[in-house]
Amino acid sequence: MSASDSRELRIVGFLCNWCSYGGADTAGVARFAQPTDLRIIRVPCSGRIDPLFIVRALVNGADGVLVSGCHPRDCHYAEGNFYARRRLETLKRFLDATGIDPARFEYTWVSASEGQRWQHVVTEFTRRIHALGPAPLLRHVSDGAWFDAAAPAAAGPACPCHG
Amino acid sequence: MRIGVFICHCGSNIAGTVDVRAVAQAAKGFADVVYASDTMYACSEPGQEGIIQAVREHNLDGVVVASCTPRMHEPTFRRTVERAGLNRYCFEMANIREHVSWIGKDTERNTIKATELVRMAVEKLRRNRPLTPKRFDVTKRVLVVGGGVAGIQAALDCAEGGQEVVLVEREQSIGGKMAKLDKTFPTIDCSSCVLGPKMVDVAQHPKITLHTMAEVESVSGYVGNFQVTIRKKARFVDWEKCTGCGLCMEKCPSRKAPDPFNEYLCTAPTINIPFPQAIPKKAAINPETCIMKQKGKCGLCAKICPVKCIDFDQQDELVTVDVGAIVVATGYDLFDWHKYPQYGQGRYPDVITSLQYERLLSASGPTGGHIKRPSDGKEPKTVVFIQCVGSRDRSVDRPYCSGFCCMYTAKQAILTKDHIPDSQSYVFYMDIRSPGKAYDEFTRRAMEEYGAQYVRGRVAMIYPKGDQLIVRGADTLAGTQVEVAADLVVLAVGVEAARGAAVLGEKLRVVPDQYGFFVESHPKLRPVETNTAGVFLAGACQGPKDIPASVAQGSAAAAKVLALLVKDQLESDPQVSRVTPARCVGCGKCVQTCPFGAIKLVEDRFGNPKAEVVETVCQGCGICTVTCPQGAIQLEHFTDNQILAEVQALCPPRIRVNYAS
Ligand SMILES: Cc1cc2nc3c(=O)[nH]c(=O)nc-3n(C[C@H](O)[C@H](O)[C@H](O)COP(=O)(O)OP(=O)(O)OC[C@H]3O[C@@H](n4cnc5c(N)ncnc54)[C@H](O)[C@@H]3O)c2cc1C
Ligand code: SF4
Ligand code: SF4
Numbered sequence: 001m002s003a004s005d006s007r008e009l010r011i012v013g014f015l016c017n018w019c020s021y022g023g024a025d026t027a028g029v030a031r032f033a034q035p036t037d038l039r040i041i042r043v044p045c046s047g048r049i050d051p052l053f054i055v056r057a058l059v060n061g062a063d064g065v066l067v068s069g070c071h072p073r074d075c076h077y078a079e080g081n082f083y084a085r086r087r088l089e090t091l092k093r094f095l096d097a098t099g100i101d102p103a104r105f106e107y108t109w110v111s112a113s114e115g116q117r118w119q120h121v122v123t124e125f126t127r128r129i130h131a132l133g134p135a136p137l138l139r140h141v142s143d144g145a146w147f148d149a150a151a152p153a154a155a156g157p158a159c160p161c162h163g
Numbered sequence: 164m165r166i167g168v169f170i171c172h173c174g175s176n177i178a179g180t181v182d183v184r185a186v187a188q189a190a191k192g193f194a195d196v197v198y199a200s201d202t203m204y205a206c207s208e209p210g211q212e213g214i215i216q217a218v219r220e221h222n223l224d225g226v227v228v229a230s231c232t233p234r235m236h237e238p239t240f241r242r243t244v245e246r247a248g249l250n251r252y253c254f255e256m257a258n259i260r261e262h263v264s265w266i267g268k269d270t271e272r273n274t275i276k277a278t279e280l281v282r283m284a285v286e287k288l289r290r291n292r293p294l295t296p297k298r299f300d301v302t303k304r305v306l307v308v309g310g311g312v313a314g315i316q317a318a319l320d321c322a323e324g325g326q327e328v329v330l331v332e333r334e335q336s337i338g339g340k341m342a343k344l345d346k347t348f349p350t351i352d353c354s355s356c357v358l359g360p361k362m363v364d365v366a367q368h369p370k371i372t373l374h375t376m377a378e379v380e381s382v383s384g385y386v387g388n389f390q391v392t393i394r395k396k397a398r399f400v401d402w403e404k405c406t407g408c409g410l411c412m413e414k415c416p417s418r419k420a421p422d423p424f425n426e427y428l429c430t431a432p433t434i435n436i437p438f439p440q441a442i443p444k445k446a447a448i449n450p451e452t453c454i455m456k457q458k459g460k461c462g463l464c465a466k467i468c469p470v471k472c473i474d475f476d477q478q479d480e481l482v483t484v485d486v487g488a489i490v491v492a493t494g495y496d497l498f499d500w501h502k503y504p505q506y507g508q509g510r511y512p513d514v515i516t517s518l519q520y521e522r523l524l525s526a527s528g529p530t531g532g533h534i535k536r537p538s539d540g541k542e543p544k545t546v547v548f549i550q551c552v553g554s555r556d557r558s559v560d561r562p563y564c565s566g567f568c569c570m571y572t573a574k575q576a577i578l579t580k581d582h583i584p585d586s587q588s589y590v591f592y593m594d595i596r597s598p599g600k601a602y603d604e605f606t607r608r609a610m611e612e613y614g615a616q617y618v619r620g621r622v623a624m625i626y627p628k629g630d631q632l633i634v635r636g637a638d639t640l641a642g643t644q645v646e647v648a649a650d651l652v653v654l655a656v657g658v659e660a661a662r663g664a665a666v667l668g669e670k671l672r673v674v675p676d677q678y679g680f681f682v683e684s685h686p687k688l689r690p691v692e693t694n695t696a697g698v699f700l701a702g703a704c705q706g707p708k709d710i711p712a713s714v715a716q717g718s719a720a721a722a723k724v725l726a727l728l729v730k731d732q733l734e735s736d737p738q739v740s741r742v743t744p745a746r747c748v749g750c751g752k753c754v755q756t757c758p759f760g761a762i763k764l765v766e767d768r769f770g771n772p773k774a775e776v777v778e779t780v781c782q783g784c785g786i787c788t789v790t791c792p793q794g795a796i797q798l799e800h801f802t803d804n805q806i807l808a809e810v811q812a813l814c815p816p817r818i819r820v821n822y823a824s
Contacts, residue, residue: 025234031265031266036276044783044784047786056814
């Protein structure tokens with residue numbers, strides 16, 4: 001893997017707890033070596049992934065974002081990944097318009113038993129991102145106009161429950 | 164918040180490729196972190212005590228443990244912080260073993276990655292709220308799906324434990340595959356003598372309600388409170404009245420109904436009781452071959468039946484039951500050997516499956532226990548057994564071992580010799596796999612005492628010659644070709660997931676693996692649990708298993724059910740969605756998307772519609788959170804702000820950092 005020779009890039013993963021996070025665990029248990037660039041954020045279901053999260057990561061300078069959920073029909077919550085698929089597919093088509101290279105975003109399905117598949121997905125995606133190189137700095141980002149998620153609430157009045 | 168961070172060495176599992184001290188040192192610089200240290204084994208008794216002590220000494224109100232996957236020890240550490248006097252949800256984990264130390268060897272990079280994962284966990288924890296679970300009542304009844312030996316065992320153990328049991332079986336009688344077997348390894352005791360009494364116990368137990376010719380139509384609810392609808396197929400006989408006398412079977416003129424119990428070796432009367440020991444011992448009509456159902460005349464059985472229980476107009480019936488737990492024991496089916504070209508694909512009647520052979524051996528089978536070959540009824544003198552037909556073969560997508568075929572083939576070779584002393588058996592095999600108490604001795608007996616000839620190699624083709632079949636294969640030990648002129652060929656067909664398992668799995672939210680067997684919650688530590696709370700597995704539906712293992716798992720599942728149902732109330736997971744009424748505009752989008760119907764619209768005191776989450780029904784998927792245009796419904800512990808904070812921790816805005824550059 002060439003990625004390990006060059007400098008590390010910033011890749012964020014959003015994984016559902018029941019399938020893909022488990023698949024990544026399975027890959028770990030089996031000691032399937034993977035490039036180190038990826039950082040995984042655990043969510044209960046791919047249906048919990050707001051396209052906003054992905055855009056936020058990319059706008060903030062992530063070089064790649066990888067989403068993975070349960071295979072269609074295997075969702076722990078019956079239909080969450082169908083919602084996910086619709087949302088992510090829309091996002092993918094929409095990214096171009098924002099000036100972000102859609103190739104920096106990918107979504108896939110990996111089950112909890114597919115450790116080997118997970119290794120393959122991570123390796124291939126990392127390779128792809130390294131081929132693209134570091135993400136170019138987006139203009140408006142350097143203005144600092146984007147809100148700070150560490151401060152409460154994304155939009156509208158402050159939300160009393162998550163201060 | 165006052166956060167304490169604990170970085171686990173996990174012996175050398177983590178510390179081998181992560182500089183844990185450096186990670187702890189770095190963590191001291193994170194927002195709200197007032198204490199950080201490394202620990203040898205965080206999950207061990209001293210490890211947990213260390214956490215508790217640090218909480219007390221440093222007055223912590225939040226804890227991050229960086230160690231293995233949260234899927235393993237999150238519950239453990241939640242209990243630890245609770246023992247330290249904190250709310251158990253003021254806790255987060257960073258997975259620096261499965262996702263870091265075990266997948267990369269570069270200590271420098273691993274250390275940076277681990278540090279970032281810890282920072283992420285800290286940022287998430289800073290936004291956690293203490294949560295308190297709600298309590299709800301448990302329905303003290305269990306549903307067992309599948310009445311093979313595993314399901315029977317689970318049902319009996321649950322009933323003996325004092326719980327009400329509803330047993331649903333698709334076929335007309337319970338018993339599963341074991342009811343079809345003649346004798347069983349490694350003791351060669353008669354299968355129905357062992358199983359029969361258990362089946363009778365099921366029928367007679369006051370706590371067991373049995374529905375056969377029935378399937379699960381739909382399931383809703385959650386652990387402790389499932390609602391199950393069962394479809395009982397029309398059998399055209401009133402089973403309340405039927406005494407199982409069998410007069411109708413004798414008189415029925417349509418005698419060409421398929422006989423699945425005898426593995427289609429023969430046909431059955433259209434009104435039939437599948438075998439003498441059937442439970443329940445009740446007749447049912449096959450509408451496909453019934454002259455009355457097809458042509459509107461006959462009705463002989465109705466005339467002859469002494470208790471007048473025939474009802475040609477009977478319809479399917481739907482029954483609903485509330486249960487607190489579900490055991491899935493739907494067993495297996497056999498590989499379709501016709502996929503292979505080399506065994507004749509059905510052209511030769513004297514090539515049969517191992518289960519068909521069991522029926523030929525069985526005294527209750529179509530030949531009354533005399534081995535007669537299908538083509539001409541002759542007694543075979545040379546029998547060839549071929550193992551691994553649809554097992555351990557990637558070319559047919561069956562790379563796994565079916566587990567018990569080596570053993571039953573040895574059994575069938577022994578029984579062949581018992582039935583026909585001047586016979587000779589040949590067994591084509593790949594390896595002999597017989598790990599189990601008294602198992603290897605058993606296969607040796609087949610070879611040494613009963614003279615079965617074991618040939619290590621695969622069969623390339625079978626072709627007819629005269630009234631025999633020539634089996635041509637390789638002997639890989641001798642390095643030669645072998646040909647055997649056989650009177651009968653028995654295929655040890657491999658094990659597959661039960662027909663319809665995928666559909667049932669979807670209803671129960673139990674995930675099948677790539678071959679259709681149901682996946683257990685943890686391959687070592689949670690072998691009968693599934694990832695859906697309250698749903699358990701028993702027997703071969705989880706993977707190939709022989710009778711002793713199926714029975715053991717049936718009992719294990721029952722023990723889990725009893726431990727669950729002994730509680731009067733359960734705690735619901737408080738990581739559910741919560742609505743902020745001030746933000747909710749009552750559009751109802753979340754109500755529509757929730758897969759579990761956990762959200763309803765209620766009116767606030769000004770008469771405005773507002774979403775409200777039923778906490779015990781919500782499963783915590785967070786689909787609604789993404790749907791809400793207002794950000795008004797947030798999944799606890801996975802709020803927008805928390806996930807964005809995690810993103811922010813990994814990708815701080817504006818500053819481009821290239822790590823390890
Ligand atoms: C030829 C042969 C010989 C064997 N000999 C031996 C032996 O000597 N010793 C030994 O230990 N093992 C032997 N076995 C293995 C043995 O058959 C299995 O271990 C055992 O049957 C597994 O029990 P089970 O209850 O898990 O599954 P099954 O016996 O398959 O029972 C499953 C039950 O669930 C029902 N079902 C399936 N789907 C549904 C559904 N959707 N709804 C409702 N009901 C459903 C089925 O109708 C069936 O009654 C042999 C197997 C074969 C093929
Ligand atoms: S998180 Fe939302 S969509 Fe998921 S079960 Fe709970 S209320 Fe329904
Ligand atoms: S989607 Fe949001 S705004 Fe609409 S009803 Fe549900 S919680 Fe209220």
